[in-house]
Amino acid sequence: NYRAKIFRGYANIGYKATKKIYFYGFKVHAIVSDDGSILDYVVTKASVHDAKETVELLENAHPSNYYLLGDEGYLGKELHQQLKQMGYELWTPYRKNMTGAKK
Template identity: 45%
Template sequence: MTYNSTLTKVFVYLLTSIEAIYQTSVPLEIQNRKNVHLATSDCLVITCYLWGVLHFSETLYNATKGQYFHGCKCHALVSESGYVIDYTITPALMADSSMTEEVLSQFGTPTVLGDMGYLGQSLHDRLELKGIDLITPVRKNMKQKKILFPNFSKRRKVIERVFSFLTNLGAERCKSRSPQGFQLKLEMILLAYSLLLKSAKSLEPETLRYSIGYQVMAK
């Protein structure tokens, strides 16, 4: 009885949150499209998917058999508070540094902490001209430099934790038949994660433990 009651509360919480986002963020031409009365509510469909993400529903990933598109990876810009604030999707074989300039230029944050995949003096120089300071560690076989950014290693681990959380929610199981399908599933996972993290922070403002959010939703 308690289990079923918890699931109901979580679903209602998600549906209410999605309805609020939908009303403020989705263009009216989509909300009022001609065939909207023939289909299930957009908010209900999105909520059902998110509910499945939170409960690790294998039907979301293995509903059909056949050839899947495998060839994308995600580059994300993550705030210190743990939110994914921008991202881009590239072919899996593309170097990590290739899209960095585009993503960082769009957001315009002055200081970014990256990993070794974003090494490269030319990239750093181009970003510096745009007022962006990209700070990365160096490989062991490279000339060591002193990193003056306070608590660099600890603060850079935030993005590693976030990607670990997204993996827990199924980001690495985003099977799809096209890049567009991959992006859609990834965005649903990002939305589920963001709602969980927001709920968690309503209880503990400094936390990165998104799973606490489920407890808040269930109250």
């Protein structure tokens, strides 16, 4: 809704073509421990890509577990390589069209 007035200038409006939905607002990016404790988080505009905040959050949080779980927003060779150099292993689900995905 382009007439939204709450948080105008801070939140943003956009369209996610893959899901065919509009979005408005904010997104929380968080690092959570194995037991569910929040180690670090940041709130951004909804359009900020998930992977953009990952490295900074890890540098601030220093999680003890070096295996990270992420959704499809964290797919990408560049991020995987960057995290591997930092000593982390990122696990993400396959997309349907990816090599190795179940058909």
